[in-house]
Amino acid sequence: MAAQPGVLVLNAGMEPLHRVTLQHAVRMLVRKVAVVHEAATGKIGPYERPRVLRLVRYVAMGWAYARTGYGPVSKQAVRRRDGACAYCGGPPDTVDHVQPKSRGGASSWLNLVGACVPCNQFKADRTPEEAGMTLLITPYDPTLRRAA
Numbered sequence: 470m471a472a473q474p475g476v477l478v479l480n481a482g483m484e485p486l487h488r489v490t491l492q493h494a495v496r497m498l499v500r501k502v503a504v505v506h507e508a509a510t511g512k513i514g515p516y517e518r519p520r521v522l523r524l525v526r527y528v529a530m531g532w533a534y535a536r537t538g539y540g541p542v543s544k545q546a547v548r549r550r551d552g553a554c555a556y557c558g559g560p561p562d563t564v565d566h567v568q569p570k571s572r573g574g575a576s577s578w579l580n581l582v583g584a585c586v587p588c589n590q591f592k593a594d595r596t597p598e599e600a601g602m603t604l605l606i607t608p609y610d611p612t613l614r615r616a617a
């Protein structure tokens with residue numbers, strides 16, 4: 470397994486934000502702004518050695534969004550990201566929850582895709598598989614910079 474350097478920081482809403490050094494991660498634990506979400510083996514002082522941290526409070530990462538031009542996930546932002554209906558390539562009049570909201574699907578970058586009204590209505594509360602629909606677009610989080 471290729472270990473990624475540093476510690477991943479999740480926002481309080483569980484979205485990945487960025488990576489920090491282990492030293493920085495420990496300072497965040499000391500300041501109690503974050504908790505260990507996933508621990509690696511070993512301890513650092515009184516703390517579990519963190520692999521993933523989660524912020525205690527939700528932080529609006531304006532600086533991160535400014536770099537990508539995308540703000541928090543919204544219907545408008547998903548339509549802009551995809552630029553088309555994910556099922557037929559038509560105009561993205563609205564958005565669709567790939568895993569239906571009524572069945573626990575999140576309103577997240579990874580579960581929302583652009584959709585036209587006919588596709589959205591046809592799919593309704595079904596998964597793409599159940600509806601016999603193929604996703605032409607793989608949803609992704611456009612606010613994250615690609616890891617080098």
Ligand SMILES: [Zn+2]
Nearest residue numbers: 554557585588
């Ligand atoms: Zn469509």
